[in-house]
Amino acid sequence: MSIPAKRILIASLGTRGDVQPYVALAKELVLQGAEVTLSTGEGFEDMIEQVGAKARPLPINYQTLLQSEDIQEALFSLKGKIRAAKQNLALQKELTRCLWSITLDEQPDLILFNLKATVVTLAARRLGVPALPTALQPVTAPTAEFPLPLFAIPDLGSYFNRKSYLAGRFLMKVGLATLIKPIKPEAEAEFGMSGALMDGHWPGGGMAPALQAFSKALVPTPEDWSEENIACGYWLTETDAAYRPPADLQQFLQDDSSPVYLGFGSMPSKDPEKLTKTVLASLKNTGQRAVLATGWGGLVKENLPTEMADRLFLIDKAPHSWLFPRCSAVVHHGGAGTTHEALRWGKPSLICPVFGDQPFWGSRVHKIGAGPAPLPQKQLTTTQLTTALNALEDPKYRVGAEKAAETMSSEPGAAGTARYLLGVLKTGQKSH
Secondary structure: OOOOOOEEEEEOOOOHHHHHHHHHHHHHHHHOOOEEEEEOEOOOHHHHHHOOOEEOOEOOOHHHHHOOHHHHHHHHOHHHHHHHHHHOHHHHHHHHHHHHHHHHHHOOOEEEEOHHHOOHHHHHHHHOOOEEEEEOOOOOOOOOOOOOOOOOOOOOOHHHHHHHHHHHHHHHHHHHHHHOHHHOHHHHHHHOOOOOHHHOEOOOOOOOOEEEOOOOOOOOOOOOOOOOEEEOOOOOOOOOOOOOOOHHHHHHHHHOOOOEEEEOOOOOOOOHHHHHHHHHHHHHHHOOOEEEEOOOOOOOOOOOOHHHOOOEEEEOOOOHHHHHHHOOEEEEOOOHHHHHHHHHOOOOEEEOOOOOOHHHHHHHHHHOOOOOOOOOHHHOOHHHHHHHHHHOOOHHHHHHHHHHHHHHHOOOHHHHHHHHHHHHHHHOOOOO
């Protein structure tokens, strides 16, 4: 199989953390001569087009969705999850149909997708082109070394660790079967082809390469992974040389010692007011300087206590690739992107996870000696956070973080992955 053209479609659904790494990859693909289309939810068009890629937005805005009452309840209770799943089923079916149509319309030579966009495998079968699964967390390839890192499952031992991935695949297959029903009549032939949709498609048979986009510093490649799993390193965004921070933020960073960064990204808090009071009380106890990022709802925008105003700075957001190098440590929710960005600059981290893969990254950061043990956000107390903030100043955590940064600097990243993919297109070979 030899493919002369270089039209690449990337499909990734989710919040900013599910999109930004793919934009970083798209940028490198464009720089190396590819024509790239990125299909995701609304609100990311400017980010995508700024790197020279084409945006094909889907009819969903994840920021708006995450801030809805139903979805916030779903993050913190089983009952809420069930209700939200039922209420959003029609929307998810519409997204599936849109992705199917966009893929056929774009006629790409290569498709990359995350697991929320698995329907593109059916379109790849129709078009006869490769569709490669990608993962920002180690969730696609079974291993005996650790269980599926999505549900805060403790180590189950070698046998049951591997079985947890089979359980995850079964749940995904059941959920996907409902979502793809609307396109089944027009994709009957593609449904009849063998292979799990989450494994992608490789024309001519065999397993498609699976891009494992996270660092070996956090997840050393398991010995029992099959050869189609390609270790890419995380797809980090390069610092924008044109970025100019607000003058008062720049001044705050230059005034004294490097501050701690505290922010919880796109994760809404169950009780933002309480979380904000806990954070402020803890910082009052430690006396540390800090930059507080309000994000999408984790912290409340409020007037800072007068007695702390000179050592705290409140922001909505700022590019992590610019801000983190100027901070002493990072406290965050544990998204894959923020976790890797902090370690990239050798910064100790404290992770306060909410759900999903976040507890996994928190445990990994602690395991490699780059930060204290994670503190679940919903159980966070002033005493716990005060102790952890003080612990972040222990030099051993900086040593662990700097060691991780050294490993990350030698990994393929976005540029190396782009070279690999264009090699696949040029030669038609999985390994390049």
